[in-house]
Amino acid sequence: MPETYQIEMKNIQKSFGNIKSLRGVDLKLRPGEVLGLVGDNGAGKSTLMKTLSGVINPDEGEFHFEGKRVNIDSPKAAKNLNIETVFQDLSLCDTLDVASNMFLGREPIRFLGRLIDKKTLHTRAREELDKLGINISSTKLQVQNMSGGQRQAIAIARAMLFKPKVLVMDEPTAALGVKEVNMVLQLIKTVKEQGVSVVLITHRLQDLFEVCDRLMVLYEGKCIDDRPIDDFTLETLIKSIMGSPEGVKVS
């Protein structure tokens, strides 16, 4: 019996005008696995993940979720499959408070489904922050005055709020201080412990060795390397990213 993957993406292709961004990429993600997705700028990492979160629709390709063929043609479709994404720019609304950002688009409602249930909103936001060990004094604070690490934590908490099965994180540690990077890596481990499959995109290669189970290397829109993390050293990883993996048969 073939292994059932949490997510299987087959032959994903996407062009923007004349530029072939993705030239038939396959991606498999096991339940509870943290997959590091690496590659140079323009290799297609973010584009590949945007197809998974429904922001970009691929020209070709299939998605299988828990063994079943699915269509992911909108952010809503991805969310319905419990695929959550933390985007590179975080996509927070600066003038809304912490809880409102976490629930944006999925507010609990009361009174014949007309009014937002603010009490539940804030209690549940608080519960989720506590569960992830994120220390933010009040869920009523506006996010615009918060530090990069706090904003990142809120974006992750928002993604975790609706019990995702797959969490995609695009450069969660970019532009963060050392302490904040450690906080985010801790957070990824916490998320993994809760049984969530994670895809992590990052340029900070040392982070990959901290949290990932497996690495996949994209080069000019193709997957050229896909191995367990233990098979990599920093050196061989860099060679792969440069486009010449050492003695690899791509699966």
Added chain:
Amino acid sequence: MANIKTNDNQTTTNRGLNFSWLWSEYSVVIAFIIIFIVAAFMNDRFLYLQNQLNILMQVSTIGIIALGMTVVMLSGGIDLSVGSVLAMAGVFSVLALNASESIFVGVLTALAVGAMAGLLNGILVSKGRIASFIATLGMMAGARSIALYVSDGGSKSAEVDGFMNISNSSLGMVDTPIIVFLGLTILIYILMQKTRFGRYVYALGSNEKAALLSAIRVDRIKIGVYTLCGFLVGIAALIETSRLNSISSSSSGNLYELDAIAAVIIGGTRMTGGKGKVIGTLFGVLLLGVLNNMMNLLNISPHLQGLVKGLIIIVAVLFQKRD
């Protein structure tokens, strides 16, 4: 476990005891109170109940439009067409009223014309991806032109008894337009603060891309916003037309868009959207009303009143630029 410290300055300040917080949230209320007190000292007649009710009556039309403008501006847009649409809705309302001899039809026409113009604005902005400034500029020219054409550039007077009663009736001492304005203020307040629609309007003005990625139907919200504004303009048109029993295709609603925008800005709503409050707009409207009234009581030349108003707008915004 992951630990992050929150910004101390944001949390340790006790809300309510801190003046700077009070000022940044309620500067318009404080400014209103100051101007109110100044007006009361300048002229004894200012505090007369009749005078206060007059002020409310005078601001009710602009006030209703400003409510719609608040919603549009919170979403990050602007609606320049409100004055022209008011004239167009008024003209069609009177035409329908006279033709059908039914007040109900007249009322319905004003509301429908306003809402349709708003709907078209919304479609142009969302589906057509035209900047709101441009789309509503087009509507501004178009609606005025239609109003002028339909009424040959003149006024249209209602010929049905009872139509005047809409604006010229009262509940006790309070005129109907005031009740309508204050009632709508409460409704729009609830809409913006307590419902998902309101929350999404704020989100849209704050970060449109984030709203889109949160699976919010941004286009629908935008269309809703402009349609709501148009609908409110329809109500304002009804009040304006009924008050004088006629509407002028050339001068009714002229520069209303600027007064409405001024009230919204004085009320603390950010031009780029995402930040502001309906209550702020209410006080912005009242502030402009009190100012007008004070200048009239003090016999300030009408030619100079624009200057004073302009100064107040600039000063208000200068003081608000604190975030």
